[in-house]
Amino acid sequence: FNELRGPPDREGCEDEIEDCPELKEELFDLTGHCRYPAAELCMKTCGLCRRVRLARRCEVSSCHPFCVPQVDWVAFLQAAVERAKPEIDARLLSYKPVLAEFPHFLSTTEVEALSQVAWRSGFQREDDLPQEVRDVHKVDCERRSCLLDPLIQEIYQRLSDLLGIPPQNFESMEFLLYEKGQHYEPHMDDERWWEMPALSAGLRVLTVFFYLSKVHKGGETSFPNANLVVEPLAGKAVVWANVQSNIWKMDEYSLHQAVPVVAGRKIAANFWVHPFEYRAAERFCRHQEKTEKW
Numbered sequence: 162f163n164e165l166r167g168p169p170d171r172e173g174c175e176d177e178i179e180d181c182p183e184l185k186e187e188l189f190d191l192t193g194h195c196r197y198p199a200a201e202l203c204m205k206t207c208g209l210c211r212r213v214r215l216a217r218r219c220e221v222s223s224c225h226p227f228c229v230p231q232v233d234w235v236a237f238l239q240a241a242v243e244r245a246k247p248e249i250d251a252r253l254l255s256y257k258p259v260l261a262e263f264p265h266f267l268s269t270t271e272v273e274a275l276s277q278v279a280w281r282s283g284f285q286r287e288d289d290l291p292q293e294v295r296d297v298h299k300v301d302c303e304r305r306s307c308l309l310d311p312l313i314q315e316i317y318q319r320l321s322d323l324l325g326i327p328p329q330n331f332e333s334m335e336f337l338l339y340e341k342g343q344h345y346e347p348h349m350d351d352e353r354w355w356e357m358p359a360l361s362a363g364l365r366v367l368t369v370f371f372y373l374s375k376v377h378k379g380g381e382t383s384f385p386n387a388n389l390v391v392e393p394l395a396g397k398a399v400v401w402a403n404v405q406s407n408i409w410k411m412d413e414y415s416l417h418q419a420v421p422v423v424a425g426r427k428i429a430a431n432f433w434v435h436p437f438e439y440r441a442a443e444r445f446c447r448h449q450e451k452t453e454k455w
């Protein structure tokens with residue numbers, strides 16, 4: 162393990178996740194492969210700065226299912242709708258943006274269990290953006306208690322099967338809690354990849370959004386360029402494309418907002434999907450680490 166890890170990082174970097182002491186021993190197996198389902202985690206530092214920096218420069222090794230010049234998002238989401246079990250009652254809701262809903266993706270028991278996991282993970286007030294823009298409590302599923310939860314692992318697998326995209330392309334789930342008045346102004350779920358040179362996983366091409374509670378009033382997800390409003394209903398998942406058929410171009414119809422909660426409380430979760438894997442980088446890096454001079 163130490164050999165893979167290499168000498169201390171001269172430039173230094175901060176640990177980005179909370180359970181680092183335990184996680185850094187567990188993140189990669191002895192062959193250097195990420196052991197957790199959401200591959201994003203294995204791109205976070207956890208004391209492995211050098212490895213991560215190299216990984217960010219790596220080439221993509223697998224492009225499945227996006228080895229095409231143009232992606233037909235309608236066909237893509239239609240196929241997911243058809244793959245869904247009939248009791249989920251899935252359907253394509255919109256072409257601009259391309260959006261499908263899965264009203265019964267999670268059972269009542271699963272909704273309850275998932276919100277327990279979210280509460281246990283500890284919501285924090287979001288402070289990256291000014292409160293007028295985004296006012297919400299959130300927490301990433303990156304603590305061991307969340308990662309090791311069997312339901313979390315199962316949901317990642319179910320999404321992978323539904324979308325036909327490997328879990329290697331997934332970010333960690335992000336739980337959200339909106340109290341009365343909290344909201345998120347219109348925005349795109351763009352990752353600003355140009356600020357991270359050659360991050361090989363690509364843009365957040367799809368957003369999967371889960372509703373984990375009923376909201377008494379307000380709390381819809383609305384798409385102001387499209388006249389589309391999604392009702393927050395417990396157990397529902399919606400999936401939309403953030404990019405055009407050219408996966409490096411954002412789709413302006415994907416602009417969306419979290420309408421303020423007027424009464425009650427909204428619990429939800431973001432789940433972002435990239436066209437290429439994070440772990441490809443990890444594998445390449447093992448090769449590069451060996452060949453690069455320290």
Ligand SMILES: O=C(O)CCC(=O)C(=O)O
Binds near residue numbers: 345
């Ligand atoms: O809460 C919602 O309905 C949407 C939240 C959202 O768009 C985000 O967190 O990126």
Ligand SMILES: [Fe+2]
Binds near residue numbers: 348349350417
């Ligand atoms: Fe968003």
